Amino acid sequence: MGTVWLLMQASLGFALAVAVVRVFTFVSELWQIRSYMRRLQKSGKPVPPHSLVMGHLLQAKAASEELPPGAHSAYVTNRLATKLNAEAYYFDPWPVADPLLVVTDYRLASQATNHEWTGSVKPPMLSRWFAPISGRGGVNLFTQNGAEWRREHEIFLPFFNNANLDATLPAVIGEMLIFRDILRQKTQQKDIMLLEPLTLNLMNDVIGRVIFNAELKNQTSGSHPLSKAMLRQLGLKFTENDVVQSLGNLNPLRSLEIWYNGRVLNQKIRAQIKRRAAAFQATKRSGDHFSSSAMLDRVLANYFSEPGHLHLTSVDEKFLTMLCAQLRMFFFAGYDSTSSTMISLCYLIWKHPEVLAKVRAEHDEVLGRNTEACPGKIVENPSILNSLHYTTAAIKESMRLLPAAAGARCGCKDLVLKGSDGMEYPTEGISVQMNHVAIMRNPATWPRPLEFLPKRFLVGPEHELYPPKGAWRIFELGVRNCTGQAFVMKELRVFLALVAREFDFKECYDEVYSEQKVDLTHVFNEKAFLTESGSAHPRGKFPCRVSLSGYTSASS
């Protein structure tokens, strides 16, 4: 009895001590951040009204109440910048995230991304965000730094070279033709439909083919275990869509579920890696050449061809762990934001008939008027996509108005950003956040900022619409820019080439949201404003009617 009693007392004492230490670190962290904010405020830097206990959470809440429900946090932080009339300001969302310098002007963003140290360093809090997505504590190409980033970045680069990306196009186009068939069926019905589930399924299958060399078949016959586990994981992470609600991530049951599903996901991905490694070994034994453009296959072929690895018949555990985490990240990076951008295209281009007409005319001219022959033409000569100048400009303009992502860098003592009014912004201990919504609608940079004018990207420097270098930064710039950008631009041009002439998309927001009168002023009167869901997604999965345009039959 005595020992049990002693043990109970000891463990109680231990638990108490742990709790005291936790509370102490929590309070001291809070105190440090809060007094830092006070100092910045006192020295005249732009800081929204700050509360000792709540930091900026109340400010964020007030700003989000001026926005329609579900609006993305980028609009919230943009709204606070507008209220302060500042190019950049300090924002303290602790304990939701570390303190930020929110940047709304490309010139300050460029100072950060061009800086010798900061330009290549991602803030540590990103790993926390990515942990459920990639596993491995959130360590992946997005979040890694220094030598480790360089080493692992190199491993994946061969996939992204232009010739290899072109070699993926038959698979990409194959999936897009399935998407086109599904759309054709949808034109038979007059009801409102949601487009986003279809583009997500499409991108799911594209990623399956080009990353994993797997047929996930989510467009046609349900879910492959691999994508099911991945989508479940993303679903667990992204159920919250509010800055304040994201505190819900502290829910221990949710964490347990994420941990468990993460294990299932790893099993599925490891199984696929092992399958492809075995396929490589079998090809090697038979003396054939292992040719595949899929990322996983390229990585494995290189791995087994390294001088020290020639004797290996399977992947070693360390490499397997690394590959598994990176592939999980690539699944997410490759799928979510591209699908979201496809929706932005269907919303913005079809909202502007004059732009749509020019896109279609360019497709006739470059790809020929026979739309049935178009996919084959692209496969045969992928560089034909480079001649779609107007289409590319329309894509860039859509991305400008509805950017799916944002940028973040780790500030440092040596980096003090300089505003156009001479204001100095120290960045030590702060994450510099490039707010793409704000930067790419900034009236100081963009003439007629809210208008949809693809022409901006076609005119020369003498034209008033010509954007300055570094202003359009949808994929961010500098050393840590988006690895997938060339691939994205190919996919989106193919997407438009296959759907723009045949279909019409008519958004139906007013019908679907007729009950809910919302004020769209601070989301720039955009009915398909961005909402929080992984990468930023146009609102409400894009309710629309899709019909046959009649353009193709008229032209062929």
Ligand code: HEM
């Ligand atoms: C419309 C689609 C996409 C957008 C808007 C986008 C945007 C971005 C942005 C803004 C960054 C830089 C983040 C920062 O500076 O903090 C980034 C990084 C990255 N993106 Fe994308 N991305 C897209 C699609 C893709 C695709 C399809 C892939 C791969 C298949 C990809 C892979 C990556 C990777 C690996 C990084 C990390 C690069 C590094 O830090 O070294 N992205 N992306």
Ligand SMILES: *[C@@H]1O[C@H](CO)[C@@H](O)[C@H](O)[C@H]1NC(C)=O
């Ligand atoms: C694709 O996957 C999602 C998520 O698992 C699922 O809801 C959907 O039904 C799947 N598609 C088809 C055609 O079954």
Ligand SMILES: *[C@@H]1O[C@H](CO)[C@@H](O)[C@H](O)[C@H]1NC(C)=O
């Ligand atoms: C993008 O990043 C790569 C890899 O670090 C770099 O070589 C390239 O110059 C960067 N491009 C731009 C436009 O910043």
